[in-house]
Amino acid sequence: xxxxxxxxxxxxxxxxxxxxxxxxxxxxxxxxxxxxxxxxxxxxxxxxxxxxxxxxxxxxxxxxxxxxxxxxxxxxxxxxxxxxxxxxxxxxxxxxxxxxxxxxxxxxxxxxxxxxx
Amino acid sequence: xxxxxxxxxxxxxxxxxxxxxxxxxxxxxxxxxxxxxxxxxxxxxxxxxxxxxxxxxxxxxxxxxxxxxxxxxxxxxxxxxxxxxxxxxxxxxxxxxxxxxxxxxxxxxxxxxxx
Numbered sequence: 001x002x003x004x005x006x007x008x009x010x011x012x013x014x015x016x017x018x019x020x021x022x023x024x025x026x027x028x029x030x031x032x033x034x035x036x037x038x039x040x041x042x043x044x045x046x047x048x049x050x051x052x053x054x055x056x057x058x059x060x061x062x063x064x065x066x067x068x069x070x071x072x073x074x075x076x077x078x079x080x081x082x083x084x085x086x087x088x089x090x091x092x093x094x095x096x097x098x099x100x101x102x103x104x105x106x107x108x109x110x111x112x113x114x115x116x117x
Numbered sequence: 118x119x120x121x122x123x124x125x126x127x128x129x130x131x132x133x134x135x136x137x138x139x140x141x142x143x144x145x146x147x148x149x150x151x152x153x154x155x156x157x158x159x160x161x162x163x164x165x166x167x168x169x170x171x172x173x174x175x176x177x178x179x180x181x182x183x184x185x186x187x188x189x190x191x192x193x194x195x196x197x198x199x200x201x202x203x204x205x206x207x208x209x210x211x212x213x214x215x216x217x218x219x220x221x222x223x224x225x226x227x228x229x230x231x232x
Contacts, residue, residue, distance in 0.1 A: 042226070043121070043207050044207070
């Protein structure tokens, strides 16, 4: 069973446009939601993360929006650049003392983002 | 300085062989992980060790055996390789007792191809 559902599978955006990737989860034990960026031939690297006590987190051109009641969160990339072309993974995990989600990162299936110049 | 390193980067082998992948981290982290990324890029955790103790063991065939000689190293040995084992294997590490708030640092991956 897929713990975190991610869409779209692929996304093509013009340079300067906004890229939006959506994720949804069911397990209410999740309380940490990171996004990872992976370039071809490299390992994933943490891009930005959010905890459910806030509804939005912004770091430069990257923003996470979080909707706790809907159990959804999304990544917005403003002014998308060709260098942003990569695979993006949302993930979710639970804190200590919350059962089987402890310490495990459950990844979405990834979104292949292509930004055209 | 390489934070999480893996060897080899590429591994091509025949079905039925036994192979090992090595991982080392120089971040001083307590927790290390093995992930498998399939051809569709789906990332799935296989194992996690904290201070050389196995703490996560997902539903993985027992042909896969992790070994942690010390907290900076986590190796993965695979017996009787099968075609379906072909994937990219990532090692990762994080600080602390697998606390979910700790960033996981990934290695560059080992692409295993079983012929």
